[in-house]
Amino acid sequence: MPIDKFVKLESTCVPVPIENVDTDQIIPARFLKATTRDGFGDNLFADWRYDKSGNPKEDFVLNDPTYSGKILVASQNFGSGSSREHAAWAIAGYGFKAVVSSFFADIFKNNSLNNGLLPVQVSKEFLEELFQAIEKDPATKVEIDLENQKITLQPNGSSESFEINPYKKKCMLNGFDDIDYLLNISNEIATWEKANS
Amino acid sequence: MAGKTLFEKIWDKHVVTKVDGGPSVLYIDRHFVHEVTSPQAFAGLRDRGIQVRRPEKTVATADHNIPTLNQDQPIQDELSRFQVNKLALNCEEFGVPLYGLNHKWNGIVHVIGPELGITKPEMTIVCGDSHTSTHGAFGSIAFGIGTSEVEMTLATQTLLQNKPKTMRINIDGELGKGVVSKDIVLYIISLIGTGGATGYFVEFAGSAIRNLSMEARMTICNMSIEMGARGGMIAPDETTFEYVKGREFAPKGAEWDKAVEEWRQLPSDTDAEFDKELTYKASDIEPMITYGTNPGMGIGISKSIPTLEEIEKSTQATFKKSMQYMDFQPGDAMIGKKVDYVFIGSCTNGRIEDLRAFAAFVKGKKKADNVTAWIVPGSHQVEAQAEEEGIRQILEESGFEMRQPGCSACLAMNDDKIPEGNYAVSTSNRNFEGRQGPGARTMLASPLTAAATAITGKITDPRDFL
Numbered sequence: 001m002p003i004d005k006f007v008k009l010e011s012t013c014v015p016v017p018i019e020n021v022d023t024d025q026i027i028p029a030r031f032l033k034a035t036t037r038d039g040f041g042d043n044l045f046a047d048w049r050y051d052k053s054g055n056p057k058e059d060f061v062l063n064d065p066t067y068s069g070k071i072l073v074a075s076q077n078f079g080s081g082s083s084r085e086h087a088a089w090a091i092a093g094y095g096f097k098a099v100v101s102s103f104f105a106d107i108f109k110n111n112s113l114n115n116g117l118l119p120v121q122v123s124k125e126f127l128e129e130l131f132q133a134i135e136k137d138p139a140t141k142v143e144i145d146l147e148n149q150k151i152t153l154q155p156n157g158s159s160e161s162f163e164i165n166p167y168k169k170k171c172m173l174n175g176f177d178d179i180d181y182l183l184n185i186s187n188e189i190a191t192w193e194k195a196n197s
Numbered sequence: 198m199a200g201k202t203l204f205e206k207i208w209d210k211h212v213v214t215k216v217d218g219g220p221s222v223l224y225i226d227r228h229f230v231h232e233v234t235s236p237q238a239f240a241g242l243r244d245r246g247i248q249v250r251r252p253e254k255t256v257a258t259a260d261h262n263i264p265t266l267n268q269d270q271p272i273q274d275e276l277s278r279f280q281v282n283k284l285a286l287n288c289e290e291f292g293v294p295l296y297g298l299n300h301k302w303n304g305i306v307h308v309i310g311p312e313l314g315i316t317k318p319e320m321t322i323v324c325g326d327s328h329t330s331t332h333g334a335f336g337s338i339a340f341g342i343g344t345s346e347v348e349m350t351l352a353t354q355t356l357l358q359n360k361p362k363t364m365r366i367n368i369d370g371e372l373g374k375g376v377v378s379k380d381i382v383l384y385i386i387s388l389i390g391t392g393g394a395t396g397y398f399v400e401f402a403g404s405a406i407r408n409l410s411m412e413a414r415m416t417i418c419n420m421s422i423e424m425g426a427r428g429g430m431i432a433p434d435e436t437t438f439e440y441v442k443g444r445e446f447a448p449k450g451a452e453w454d455k456a457v458e459e460w461r462q463l464p465s466d467t468d469a470e471f472d473k474e475l476t477y478k479a480s481d482i483e484p485m486i487t488y489g490t491n492p493g494m495g496i497g498i499s500k501s502i503p504t505l506e507e508i509e510k511s512t513q514a515t516f517k518k519s520m521q522y523m524d525f526q527p528g529d530a531m532i533g534k535k536v537d538y539v540f541i542g543s544c545t546n547g548r549i550e551d552l553r554a555f556a557a558f559v560k561g562k563k564k565a566d567n568v569t570a571w572i573v574p575g576s577h578q579v580e581a582q583a584e585e586e587g588i589r590q591i592l593e594e595s596g597f598e599m600r601q602p603g604c605s606a607c608l609a610m611n612d613d614k615i616p617e618g619n620y621a622v623s624t625s626n627r628n629f630e631g632r633q634g635p636g637a638r639t640m641l642a643s644p645l646t647a648a649a650t651a652i653t654g655k656i657t658d659p660r661d662f663l
Binding site: 001017018019020022024025028029030032033034035036037047052075076077080081082083084085086088103104105106107110111114115124165166167168178179181182183185186188189192193196 | 218
């Protein structure tokens with residue numbers, strides 16, 4: 001089944017300048033009782049975003065009308081901890097299409113790619129430049145060009161290239177799904193099973 | 198050509214094919230399934246109109262979202278009941294064996310796999326849970342996956358995976374008094390951080406590791422994800438074979454002999470090369486405790502929380518946020534801090550050896566009045582054994598109660614939540630904000646440190662009693 005395609009994105013950004021954001025912060029465990037993929041965006045960063053009575057906390061960035069956009073910019077080691085794919089569903093469900101950080105936890109990265117949410121790994125220096133530019137002007141636009149593997153800070157044209165596995169890049173550009181790929185080689189898997197049983 | 202590592206030997210044997218310029222198609226020997234990360238995957242199969250490719254290589258249990266009291270009665274929470282029932286319905290529809298609530302083999306997925314002899318050396322094992330790394334203690338490649346990958350495994354018995362880099366962490370020498378495997382792994386994470394092994398598969402080695410029991414080895418591999426590793430593993434040896442032999446699903450007779458012979462070939466070759474290698478001295482490790490909001494924020498129990506000046510500048514904002522959440526001051530000593538809850542359990546420290554160590558420690562002593570203690574066995578088999586060995590009785594005489602098996606307060610999906618603002622010493626694996634309940638403040642430690650703390654009601658060095 002196809003995933004959302006990602007080719008090029010130009011958007012303002014939402015900054016979360018906190019290190020080691022774990023998946024329990026992205027979506028706390030008590031929200032994992034659902035049996036579908038829908039609705040997790042409402043509880044993205046729930047404990048940072050709402051108080052005990054469910055009212056928005058003014059000081060959290062998602063509740064600050066100054067910031068909006070389809071790109072989440074976070075500090076290093078984003079998505080550590082639990083393997084819950086619900087974290088990727090919550091971020092995508094909220095409306096983000098890409099997450100930028102100086103490094104991602106492994107499982108989170110895989111989960112994102114499997115949901116058409118692009119993790120963009122940049123250098124610490126470029127990340128710092130992004131945070132500063134967004135802080136100075138929240139209307140700052142950033143362009144992410146997957147075909148050319150390039151992220152550009154629109155106002156000054158400062159840019160950096162980013163890595164992505166060529167297979168995953170093809171999947172993201174075309175909306176291909178890993179399971180379809182594997183189902184297509186099921187004969188090869190059967191042959192391997194026979195030889196190794 | 199250099200020899201092969203333990204990891205490479207197993208990986209290479211399981212590669213079905215490789216995508217050009219991309220990941221490998223890795224065959225999966227065993228897929229563990231639980232109620233929380235599987236419903237969307239089963240729904241995906243239904244949407245595609247396909248079956249589980251190898252249901253006999255799949256096994257399910259309910260553990261994350263179940264109560265630890267009154268398990269014989271219907272689950273009170275409506276959403277939890279629906280999710281646990283959904284697992285049963287999915288397993289029935291797709292022919293997956295299920296050790297559900299009240300089944301004699303039910304328990305935390307990473308406890309039952311090993312105790313039933315399902316987990317063995319030389320396997321590839323996955324589960325929609327990051328602590329799947331636990332099974333690596335047997336000399337297997339075991340790692341956590343997301344729900345799309347759960348669906349991938351159900352549908353094809355394979356996964357598309359990039360080969361991770363390899364790291365070896367050696368712990369040499371003898372552990373000091375009162376220092377156990379939980380302290381080893383918390384020590385490593387405190388040095389390299391929660392992202393210190395990201396991108397790597399870690400092999401734990403060295404004389405201190407070799408001398409550990411299987412259950413102690415599982416505790417270390419269990420928390421390899423907390424250093425960011427894709428997984429952790431330990432080479433199989435006589436300790437491993439001794440543990441697996443005779444268990445329900447272990448090979449028997451001539452098949453056993455053949456298997457052991459093969460498993461003896463698995464340890465990394467002496468000339469194998471790792472992408473990274475770290476070595477520590479066991480004698481440098483003391484009982485550990487965490488003070489912050491990730492497992493890397495840990496110190497020896499006799500030490501003080503770092504001061505702001507000791508923290509790298511770029512990390513200071515995150516450190517301050519963490520101190521604020523815990524309501525601790527930089528530079529504070531940990532010893533003597535008041536504790537409200539003690540939790541013994543989880544896939545990290547919910548096995549019989551953990552309960553034995555805890556019971557031996559508290560025997561003849563009394564639980565502090567200010568402490569609420571939850572002792573949650575990792576499985577029904579652990580619970581039964583604790584009963585048989587008189588552990589329940591010792592616990593009750595010391596003022597503790599043993600609950601029914603499950604993941605419980607480790608992730609607080611059920612009612613076992615630490616109240617807001619309360620402090621808990623926990624033998625689980627994560628001290629993230631809100632992990633044990635909204636506003637809960639967690640300090641990770643070994644079962645011994647938890648026992649000493651439960652007796653005095655404040656953070657206590659277990660060595661004071663030994």
